[in-house]
Amino acid sequence: MMAAIMSSVSLGLGLGPVAGGAIVEFMGWRYLFGVTALILIVLVFLYPLLPKEKPARGKFDVIGALLVSVSTTALLLFLTNKSWLMLLVGALGLVLFIFRIRRTPEPFVQPALFAQNNYMLLIVIGITSYLCSFATLFLIPQILVHHYEMTASHAGFIIFPGSLLAVIVSRKVGSIIDQHGNGAILRYAPLVILTAVLLFALFAGHSWLSILFVYMVMSLGFTMLSSSVSNEISRILPGSQIGSGMGLFQLLQFFSGAFSVALASSALEWQHHLSLSTAFSNIFWGLLLMAILSVIASYRYMQNLSASVRCSRNSLEA
Numbered sequence: 001m002m003a004a005i006m007s008s009v010s011l012g013l014g015l016g017p018v019a020g021g022a023i024v025e026f027m028g029w030r031y032l033f034g035v036t037a038l039i040l041i042v043l044v045f046l047y048p049l050l051p052k053e054k055p056a057r058g059k060f061d062v063i064g065a066l067l068v069s070v071s072t073t074a075l076l077l078f079l080t081n082k083s084w085l086m087l088l089v090g091a092l093g094l095v096l097f098i099f100r101i102r103r104t105p106e107p108f109v110q111p112a113l114f115a116q117n118n119y120m121l122l123i124v125i126g127i128t129s130y131l132c133s134f135a136t137l138f139l140i141p142q143i144l145v146h147h148y149e150m151t152a153s154h155a156g157f158i159i160f161p162g163s164l165l166a167v168i169v170s171r172k173v174g175s176i177i178d179q180h181g182n183g184a185i186l187r188y189a190p191l192v193i194l195t196a197v198l199l200f201a202l203f204a205g206h207s208w209l210s211i212l213f214v215y216m217v218m219s220l221g222f223t224m225l226s227s228s229v230s231n232e233i234s235r236i237l238p239g240s241q242i243g244s245g246m247g248l249f250q251l252l253q254f255f256s257g258a259f260s261v262a263l264a265s266s267a268l269e270w271q272h273h274l275s276l277s278t279a280f281s282n283i284f285w286g287l288l289l290m291a292i293l294s295v296i297a298s299y300r301y302m303q304n305l306s307a308s309v310r311c312s313r314n315s316l317e318a
Helices: 002-026 031-037 039-049 062-081 084-103 111-115 117-147 152-168 170-180 183-203 208-236 239-270 276-317
Strands: none
Touching: 002 031, 002 152, 031 039, 062 084, 062 239, 111 117, 111 239, 117 152, 117 183, 117 208, 117 239, 117 276, 152 170, 152 208, 170 183, 170 208, 183 208, 183 276, 208 239, 239 276
16 A cells, blocks of 8 residues: 555656646746646545544644745745855754754654654654655756757656656555565665666766666655665554654655755755756755665664564573
């Protein structure tokens, strides 16, 4: 089920550039917002299908949510506008947020989550892979339009096969998780993303065909890893923390996506004196560091998992 959900996300990310490129090319960029707003009509039909749940009593930490929003927005403005004032506001917002979640009885994010080593390793694996994938989705249309002089709609069709592949293999990924657990995927999927980023750094500026095939590799690796990380988080957290833990993971995913686009666009601006091929390649070399961090976190998590299994066996034998 988790693999199917993540594959649909990948399909949406792939269809977005196709539909968006066609709308921009034939109608204009303003219509992007109008077409997106039409999605609200779909919610009317989906709402009755949502599972009925009994409302639980509790309080929403409005102040904590506002602090997160303000600090994130300010940091993004610093990256895009080079405003040191925004950097100060963002840093102050993060400090106040940390202070807030440690003092309020029902915080926006449970501080206990940050003390769980295995959970934080899974967060690193998921966030770095999401950052690489989202930054790549931003960069590919820029490369195809500005370097290979394709139209926006043609650029979307280069991305689409990779997203379609993720949907096709989603059932197989789900069966692997059900039969063998998340271990194999957590061990090897980060290496798939690392390989894709490396290939982008080497060949993205030399052939648009390499972009088509390498993105298929990245989309496959991202779908596998995202499904496995989400499944593993729900497995290792106690029941009382699953909701908060998954919520924090998704929140950090969205933030990492926004930061990856802001950093990639800023990096393009910083390298305006270089050729487009060199500038894009340099950014992918930077993303390679994130992919390496994901591999390291995966290795550490698998070590911890093996140690935990050995301890359990020793306890049973004793």
